[in-house]
Amino acid sequence: MTERLGPIPFDAMTPAQRAVAQAVIDGPRGALYGPFVPLLRSPELMAAAQQMGEYLRYRSALGTRLSELAILVTARHWNQQVEWAIHAPIAAQSGIAQDVIDAIAQRRAPAGLAADEQAVLDFCNELQRDRRVTDATYAKALAQFGEHGVTDLMGLNGYYTFLAMVMNAAQSAVPSSTAAPLPD
Incomplete structure (x- = not known):
């Protein structure tokens, strides 16, 4: 199975992609991996998703x-x-x-x-x-x-x-x- 939306080299990212990628890297995940690799194609969607995920994964009431x-x-x-x-x-x-x-x-x-x-x-x-x-x-x-x-x-x-x-x-x-x- 071929990865359809693989990693984008940092120097090939748009400014919006770089900003959202850096936010994930600087957050508790510490790296850009998993779903954030394909989501990088839509920086605003990725930013919203990562914010929700950060809450649910690290601060959920459960x-x-x-x-x-x-x-x-x-x-x-x-x-x-x-x-x-x-x-x-x-x-x-x-x-x-x-x-x-x-x-x-x-x-x-x-x-x-x-x-x-x-x-x-x-x-x-x-x-x-x-x-x-x-x-x-x-x-x-x-x-x-x-x-x-x-x-x-x-x-x-x-x-x-x-x-x-x-x-x-x-x-x-x-x-x-x-x-x-x-x-x-």
């Missing part, structure tokens, strides 16, 4: 552990190898058990989840699979996370779906990772 779980569920639903390669190791470092990560990769229901993890998993699976969330699943998430947390959970699903769509269409190159690739 915290890193649960945010990373939501990202993995979204990556699995979209068969998004780049998101998986980046976020599976972060999820493990953040406290998501490796057997849970493996179960998600293999499209199996993980066993022994904590109540907050189960609430995230159920919410994300329903939203990604059914394009809606049942009242019962919503009520469990609301009880666990409150309205702020549920809103951020919806945002995580939407944002990482957006990134998955961008990278799937652009055929973004998968970075090297300690995570095994998602199986077909």
